Amino acid sequence: MRSWVEVAADSHFPIQNLPYGVFSTGDNEPRVGVRIGDFVLDLVALHDAGLLPGANVYDRPFINDLMALGPRAWQEVRNAITDILRESEPTLRDDDELRSATLIPVSQVKMHLPVRIGAFVDFYSSEQHATNVGSMFRPDAPLMPNWKHLPVGYNGRASSVVVSGTPIKRPHGQTAPGQSTEPIFGPSKNLDFELEVGFFTGTENPLGNQVPTSRAADFIFGLVLVNDWSARDIQRWEYQPLGPFLAKSFATTISPWVVTMAALDPFRIAGPDQDPPVLDYLKYDKPWRLDMDLEIHLKTERMSQPQVICRTNYKNMYWNMAQQLAHQTVNGTNVQIGDLYASGTVSGDEPDSFGSMLELAWRGERPLVMQETGEERKFLEDGDTVMLTGHCQGDGYRIGFGEASGTIRPA
Amino acid sequence: MRSWVEVAADSHFPIQNLPYGVFSTGDNEPRVGVRIGDFVLDLVALHDAGLLPGANVYDRPFINDLMALGPRAWQEVRNAITDILRESEPTLRDDDELRSATLIPVSQVKMHLPVRIGAFVDFYSSEQHATNVGSMFRPDAPLMPNWKHLPVGYNGRASSVVVSGTPIKRPHGQTAPGQSTEPIFGPSKNLDFELEVGFFTGTENPLGNQVPTSRAADFIFGLVLVNDWSARDIQRWEYQPLGPFLAKSFATTISPWVVTMAALDPFRIAGPDQDPPVLDYLKYDKPWRLDMDLEIHLKTERMSQPQVICRTNYKNMYWNMAQQLAHQTVNGTNVQIGDLYASGTVSGDEPDSFGSMLELAWRGERPLVMQETGEERKFLEDGDTVMLTGHCQGDGYRIGFGEASGTIRPA
Numbered sequence: 068m069r070s071w072v073e074v075a076a077d078s079h080f081p082i083q084n085l086p087y088g089v090f091s092t093g094d095n096e097p098r099v100g101v102r103i104g105d106f107v108l109d110l111v112a113l114h115d116a117g118l119l120p121g122a123n124v125y126d127r128p129f130i131n132d133l134m135a136l137g138p139r140a141w142q143e144v145r146n147a148i149t150d151i152l153r154e155s156e157p158t159l160r161d162d163d164e165l166r167s168a169t170l171i172p173v174s175q176v177k178m179h180l181p182v183r184i185g186a187f188v189d190f191y192s193s194e195q196h197a198t199n200v201g202s203m204f205r206p207d208a209p210l211m212p213n214w215k216h217l218p219v220g221y222n223g224r225a226s227s228v229v230v231s232g233t234p235i236k237r238p239h240g241q242t243a244p245g246q247s248t249e250p251i252f253g254p255s256k257n258l259d260f261e262l263e264v265g266f267f268t269g270t271e272n273p274l275g276n277q278v279p280t281s282r283a284a285d286f287i288f289g290l291v292l293v294n295d296w297s298a299r300d301i302q303r304w305e306y307q308p309l310g311p312f313l314a315k316s317f318a319t320t321i322s323p324w325v326v327t328m329a330a331l332d333p334f335r336i337a338g339p340d341q342d343p344p345v346l347d348y349l350k351y352d353k354p355w356r357l358d359m360d361l362e363i364h365l366k367t368e369r370m371s372q373p374q375v376i377c378r379t380n381y382k383n384m385y386w387n388m389a390q391q392l393a394h395q396t397v398n399g400t401n402v403q404i405g406d407l408y409a410s411g412t413v414s415g416d417e418p419d420s421f422g423s424m425l426e427l428a429w430r431g432e433r434p435l436v437m438q439e440t441g442e443e444r445k446f447l448e449d450g451d452t453v454m455l456t457g458h459c460q461g462d463g464y465r466i467g468f469g470e471a472s473g474t475i476r477p478a
Numbered sequence: 479m480r481s482w483v484e485v486a487a488d489s490h491f492p493i494q495n496l497p498y499g500v501f502s503t504g505d506n507e508p509r510v511g512v513r514i515g516d517f518v519l520d521l522v523a524l525h526d527a528g529l530l531p532g533a534n535v536y537d538r539p540f541i542n543d544l545m546a547l548g549p550r551a552w553q554e555v556r557n558a559i560t561d562i563l564r565e566s567e568p569t570l571r572d573d574d575e576l577r578s579a580t581l582i583p584v585s586q587v588k589m590h591l592p593v594r595i596g597a598f599v600d601f602y603s604s605e606q607h608a609t610n611v612g613s614m615f616r617p618d619a620p621l622m623p624n625w626k627h628l629p630v631g632y633n634g635r636a637s638s639v640v641v642s643g644t645p646i647k648r649p650h651g652q653t654a655p656g657q658s659t660e661p662i663f664g665p666s667k668n669l670d671f672e673l674e675v676g677f678f679t680g681t682e683n684p685l686g687n688q689v690p691t692s693r694a695a696d697f698i699f700g701l702v703l704v705n706d707w708s709a710r711d712i713q714r715w716e717y718q719p720l721g722p723f724l725a726k727s728f729a730t731t732i733s734p735w736v737v738t739m740a741a742l743d744p745f746r747i748a749g750p751d752q753d754p755p756v757l758d759y760l761k762y763d764k765p766w767r768l769d770m771d772l773e774i775h776l777k778t779e780r781m782s783q784p785q786v787i788c789r790t791n792y793k794n795m796y797w798n799m800a801q802q803l804a805h806q807t808v809n810g811t812n813v814q815i816g817d818l819y820a821s822g823t824v825s826g827d828e829p830d831s832f833g834s835m836l837e838l839a840w841r842g843e844r845p846l847v848m849q850e851t852g853e854e855r856k857f858l859e860d861g862d863t864v865m866l867t868g869h870c871q872g873d874g875y876r877i878g879f880g881e882a883s884g885t886i887r888p889a
Contacts, residue, residue: 185636185637186635186636186637191720201719204719205719211718211719212654212659213652213654213659213661213715213716213718216652216661217652217661217716219716219719219720219723220720220723221632221633221720221721221723222632222633222634222635222723222727223633224597224633224811225596225597226596226597226685226811226812226813226814226817227685227811227812229685236685236686236810238808238809238810239688239808239809239810240808240809241624241627241628241757243623243624248623248624249754250624250627250628250757252757252758252759274637274638274640274647274729275647277650298809301809304624305624305628305630306719306720306721307622307624308612308615308616308622308630308717308721309602309630309631309632309717309721309722310632310717310719310720310721310722311720311721312630312631312632312633313805313806313808313809313811316633316806316809316811317685317809317810317811318685318810343660346652346661346663347663348663394724395724395727397650397651397724398649398650398651398709398712398724398727398728399647399649399650399728399729400635400637400638400724400727400728401637401638402637403637406637
């Protein structure tokens with residue numbers, strides 16, 4: 068399928084994708100749009116033109132009200148937008164006035180946080196990452212006995228989730244260098260990123276009820292890239308016994324376009340084998356792993372171009388989204404429209420497929436070298452820009468996420 | 479000072495208190511009210527009568543918009559309500575029609591969750607509790623090296639915070655009894671409560687900025703009692719390395735009336751001494767400890783009256799609210815109107831001042847005996863009701879919290 072909107076072969080945003088985001092132009096209020104090629108389709112203008120079914124849920128600063136319409140409406144709206152953009156459909160294609168009112172060059176828009184985020188939960192679902200980090204923090208017990216029995220996770224801070232492009236201020240905090248137990252105070256010296264993939268729930272579930280893996284598809288609206296910025300020196304000192312807190316809560320960056328499960332459906336793959344066998348509530352039928360290439364790009368202030376420092380794949384994860392959601396709710400915790408559930412760092416087997424600087428530079432023992440400038444990096448310096456990107460490769464098209472980017476500002 | 483509304487000497491709600499809550503009567507929409515004696519003052523009706531300054535922020539299902547008016551308005555509204563209720567003021571006192579339109583017997587109202595909660599953060603600020611629990615979970619290192627240097631805390635689940643009276647369903651989950659590392663699945667067998675005190679922030683602070691202890695008073699609107707229900711068997715299996723998750727997220731109960739810092743101000747006391755000395759950002763001038771008596775009452779299905787199983791005091795806490803907020807924000811995390819920050823379990827020195835069943839029955843080794851029925855309790859059974867209560871004793875009056883109550887329902 069092709070669109071009458073011109074879309075480059077390597078674009079992340081062909082007609083098969085159609086992700087939702089929140090954008091503004093000039094002084095106008097933020098509203099909901101869909102990305103196609105290098106354009107944003109203004110859903111308020113499209114609805115005003117009578118081309119979208121149902122209520123106008125698009126003149127809003129978040130896509131929550133769109134998600135609240137429910138899975139059937141998600142498909143109806145997607146179908147309507149697909150129809151309008153398909154190559155053979157003249158309604159917009161041949162109407163200059165309507166087309167220019169609804170289709171805005173992406174260079175003219177500012178993107179905003181797309182979702183009013185309820186809860187932010189972060190999992191820890193890559194075996195390679197958990198083993199890598201565990202071996203540094205706890206050499207005697209890298210992978211805990213619980214790890215292969217449940218998708219370990221914890222609650223993060225939703226209020227500091229920001230959209231791609233937002234500057235990231237280096238956090239202050241307590242650290243205890245070396246073996247010291249006398250903390251010092253100052254800007255973090257071990258500032259890191261974590262490459263993750265997160266999903267938004269678009270359906271509510273009341274308190275006291277579970278979401279079995281078989282019902283996950285009714286709840287998972289779409290996915291974004293997530294950079295779970297982490298201050299490793301703060302984390303090492305604070306995290307016992309109740310887990311990471313200020314080491315993570317200062318900022319989390321997400322990509323601006325929410326890529327729907329409908330668009331990602333062709334990229335489901337089976338597995339991985341889980342041994343030991345999981346408990347019944349974590350078993351699942353439909354494939355829930357996604358074959359999604361992911362990259363981390365790093366650019367220092369002196370570099371003219373970013374350098375790829377990690378190539379990995381979301382399929383590396385041991386635990387999948389349906390299992391994460393089933394686990395999250397097995398105790399009856401309610402699900403809200405707009406909850407964000409992140410995967411945990413996506414690390415593969417190879418050293419250049421690790422999703423954090425902590426692992427890539429192995430705790431500072433193997434600094435990364437920037438080819439353009441010869442600079443070395445053990446952790447992030449002020450002025451460094453980290454850009455995550457990712458896509459699923461289809462037959463002649465890509466379903467991509469654009470990027471989740473952030474530049475470190477001084478403390 | 480006295481009110482023309484009759485208030486018993488041991489009432490939690492004299493004219494010196496005036497806590498805010500959200501209530502409804504019959505089929506009416508929830509709205510904001512103030513408790514006085516055995517009545518609720520309807521602030522919508524009071525504003526309609528022209529007796530409250532500023533905008534009508536009371537016809538709302540939460541007090542967030544009231545908090546958003548800011549500290550100066552908090553005082554103005556409180557002054558206006560105090561004036562209306564003071565013994566010598568005839569406006570309502572002598573106007574039967576207006577009085578009956580604004581003053582509703584508490585027996586006729588249903589209380590709702592008073593705040594749309596943004597983030598829920600739970601601290602761990604009682605040295606006795608941390609030492610007690612630490613000695614059970616980690617006999618070799620009960621109090622971590624970081625504990626006296628920072629107020630340890632973690633992010634909880636805001637969506638499952640419920641108002642007093644909401645039934646609590648026993649959660650399912652994974653547990654690994656004894657020394658096993660092969661988990662089983664089923665209802666929690668070690669269901670527990672935790673007696674805590676929480677504060678709501680009523681002022682925003684943007685991302686990247688700190689709230690020093692000297693500014694805490696501008697942010698802390700009021701306090702509630704918090705029961706941080708905990709499934710100890712789930713917690714023990716899941717909590718490493720990222721902290722408690724499903725053991726806590728299934729439910730948290732709060733008391734319905736938000737007692738303002740203005741009402742609690744007379745009960746500030748100095749200390750405690752903190753040794754080793756804390757880092758500069760955790761130092762504070764004004765006394766921030768509160769002398770507040772707290773109790774836990776337990777009633778099994780067979781009992782006709784609850785039994786007091788714990789008497790303690792909020793002044794036992796090592797870390798105070800100003801320090802908790804300064805720590806929470808020292809890394810630049812933003813503060814929202816409606817964030818809930820809970821103290822952690824309030825435990826004192828004596829065995830009958832411990833704030834959780836885990837400690838009171840010492841991990842099941844010293845079961846509690848119910849005097850009326852002879853029943854024993856190591857953890858909570860289905861049908862048990864846990865009721866927290868607390869108050870500050872003034873000279874001839876009490877500033878109380880009412881109660882935070884919940885009854886355990888079968889899984």
